[in-house]
Amino acid sequence: MTSMNYSLAELGWRPVFLQQLTLDELETGRAARVTAVHRDRLEWLDETGAHNWLISGPWRHAEAEDRPTLGDWLWLDAAGEPQRLLERQTLLRRTASGTEPKPQLIAANLDTLLIVASCNADFNLSRLERYLALALDAGVDPVIVLTKADLADDMEAFRDQAQTLRAGLPVVCLDARQDWATDALAPWLTPGQSLALVGSSGVGKTTLTNSLIGEQRFFTAAIREDDAKGRHTTTQRQMVRTQAGAWIMDTPGMRELRLGDSISGVSAVFDDIETLAQQCRFGDCSHQGDAGCAVAAAIESGELDARRLRSYQKLQREAVHASETAWQKRRRYRAFGKLVKQSQKIRSSD
Template sequence: MASFFQQQLNLEELEYTNIARVCGHHRNGYLLHTIQGTLTLHANPALPEMTLGDWLLLDQQQHFVRLLERKSLFKRKAAGTKVTEQLIAANVDTLFIVCSLNQDFNLSRIERYLALAHEAAVTPVVVLTKADLCAAAAEKCQAVQALDPFLAVASVNALDQDNCAALLSWCGTGQTLSLLGSSGVGKSTLVNSLLGHDIQKTAAIREDDSKGRHTTTARTMHFLPSGAVLIDTPGMRELQLAECETGVRRTFADIEQLAQQCRFSDCQHQSEPGCAIQQAISSGALEPRRLSNYQKLLAEQARNSASLQQLHAQDRQFGRMVKTLSAASRKLKKGY
């Protein structure tokens, strides 16, 4: 357990509580990993919402005491039209953004995952797979690197354990890693190679569109031989950003810097005179696609954030109403 979490414990907790980590989440509760082994913490309305990677304290009877402050948290707006927030993984040190180099390759999707990593202050590593199915693998690798000269980019053959050894520098003892990516990009194969044996089910890609089949159906935690912890997640067909403005602006730092050079402080980067961003596009220094995705992600996270904040406000109002009614009910009972 890292010092970040140990420093949150007082002397009494160090002596009388047990430390546990969430390694599974099911309908009936949470699966916890402890020094003594694994156990189930049954679902209870009084429990805070938790996710894989969370650290918590249990008393001597293995009852929940409290959730420790998180070092990092991945979350998204729930898929579809529901205005709810979904937790993905907590206390991650490095995010492996897995993307295949075949027809599923998408720079805008990679930028979306980068925004998520930067918002959580987690180190992103773009892992490119299936180079054997792509005739332009080198060009696509260069395109990813062009997103950020300091971005870590690794091209691997997920089926080859020796080839995947390039990722081991991020898999040191005590490190927590997470895999995110679309369905069928080779995450399960990569997990098997990092573990050194097959534990995740895999499937071949479809021949008609080069897309992989969805095999991972639940978030899982694995313990690597190197001493690292690996959290695998099901492929995400939809990753809606919310409360992620800092992450988006960090991902598009080049555009943010250009915007400061525009003639007008409220420049919309369309057809305004003296727009440094449009000048960069005209000169070929900036892709129109990148500006479009920057504006799209900023607008999306603002819209989703506003919806979630409204929901949180409604929840708080409902909670206050329940407390008021409960207090009034107790007074009535005492009066009789």
């Protein structure tokens, strides 16, 4: 890691963090920002330089959301030991895959989320909607970045499709290998700003990061020709400084992206559908052929794409499921178990 010293303002410090501190803390400690997360250690930067810390003590056994993640601000004591985690202003998270999914933190205190997709067979509107829901639920401003624009026969067609996802959504088309990528993203790269890159493997996140920082620091791998999908190249979460003075957080590609409890984010992405739903004749309209359904009428007239409704319903189900408490889930599983047993009894009696 670089040994260059940065001021707190250059690291992205905001007055809201200062308001969380006591006078005693201000007199004896200092702030540090997490710049890399490994399995058992953290890297951070403060005004004295770069530091590497082995996670120990209560931090090692803390719940997932209480452990430091990329972009977090820590308050250190005079000896440089972390004392507490400052309250996050934004938090980007997902639900990890597995039979017992748990929340997984991606990055904290972000200003902008660059949602990277490529102008090829990997382009997928439903996947972009998932990322948008994550960003809006976290309170982070989303920007769609379409890479490999130089290889597309009709770049504007991809741009037009992406802009249908949300009114006023910024969509930037670029070739991540070119120097002008920095110029194209200049509005979001001002000094002290924090950004993260998300998108499936092979869309050009690592290449774009290298262009923005001005050096080939990270390894990239070519995409497969048969399906335009890439191989995973980023293996750790890390925060690096761009040539413009902003900080960009590079995260591993995520093929399976579970939303978690992002009901508000889903509502924000599909606010057009929710507005239409308010015009349905019945309040509990399922939008599946119900009489007086304004959503169905919008699809019939061409005002609303049927794909978008399917995506909305799928993400809404995921978000509602993830928002259930553990007690609610146990209750639902028990009810399902009783139903199965009753069915088995009926079959055995026939």
